Amino acid sequence: MSQPDASPTYSAQVRRLAELTARVQAQRAEAQDWYDQQCAAAQRAVSEATDQVRRAEAEVAAAREELERVDAEAAHLWQQLRDRLGGRGLGGPPGPALDATGDPLHLVQGVRELLGRVGQPGELPSSANPLLVLCGLFGAVLAYALGLGARQLGVSYGGDLAVGLPVLALVVTLLGPLIGLVPAKRLADRRHAVFGPRPMAVVVVAGLAGTALLLALGR
Numbered sequence: 001m002s003q004p005d006a007s008p009t010y011s012a013q014v015r016r017l018a019e020l021t022a023r024v025q026a027q028r029a030e031a032q033d034w035y036d037q038q039c040a041a042a043q044r045a046v047s048e049a050t051d052q053v054r055r056a057e058a059e060v061a062a063a064r065e066e067l068e069r070v071d072a073e074a075a076h077l078w079q080q081l082r083d084r085l086g087g088r089g090l091g092g093p094p095g096p097a098l099d100a101t102g103d104p105l106h107l108v109q110g111v112r113e114l115l116g117r118v119g120q121p122g123e124l125p126s127s128a129n130p131l132l133v134l135c136g137l138f139g140a141v142l143a144y145a146l147g148l149g150a151r152q153l154g155v156s157y158g159g160d161l162a163v164g165l166p167v168l169a170l171v172v173t174l175l176g177p178l179i180g181l182v183p184a185k186r187l188a189d190r191r192h193a194v195f196g197p198r199p200m201a202v203v204v205v206a207g208l209a210g211t212a213l214l215l216a217l218g219r
Contacts, residue, residue: 177207
């Protein structure tokens with residue numbers, strides 16, 4: 001006797017089992033792809049977060065170094081200000097302003113340039129001209145007195161000195177305007193001012209006038 005054919009129900013069950021197996025495999029493959037994507041995304045996120053942390057740490061280190069430089073420079077500038085003002089009414093350096101904006105190093109450079117301009121001595125003011133004139137006249141009188149003394153010595157000793165000393169006396173007398181520059185320079189130094197061309201001209205002109213007047217009176 002021959003075997004009976006498989007029932008339609010059995011064949012349908014086999015086909016359904018194959019379909020379910022294929023569906024499970026597809027879903028498993030899809031789940032594996034999703035898992036791989038999530039792992040890759042997590043790794044990228046971790047890598048980006050690590051890079052951000054490293055950049056943040058580098059920025060913090062740079063900001064700390066800049067803060068130390070600014071604090072040191074501010075303390076140095078504050079000490080310079082105290083030295084120039086004699087420390088009157090000044091305590092310690094002020095703290096950072098809460099509403100301050102801009103590059104601190106640029107601001108510090110501006111303060112340094114401002115202190116540099118303030119610390120540079122200026123030329124003697126015009127109010128010092130009378131004293132400069134007196135310095136010029138003092139040099140003229142002193143040189144004339146030395147020259148007069150030299151001429152008298154020449155007359156007293158006679159001989160070659162009677163010829164040479166009057167010439168020396170004339171040279172010394174003519175140097176009177178330049179002699180006045182010495183006390184005028186000390187005056188400028190005492191006032192922490194620059195002894196420039198204008199004050200020098202005042203001294204020399206006054207000395208020349210004083211020398212000319214003394215020579216005229218001495219004839």
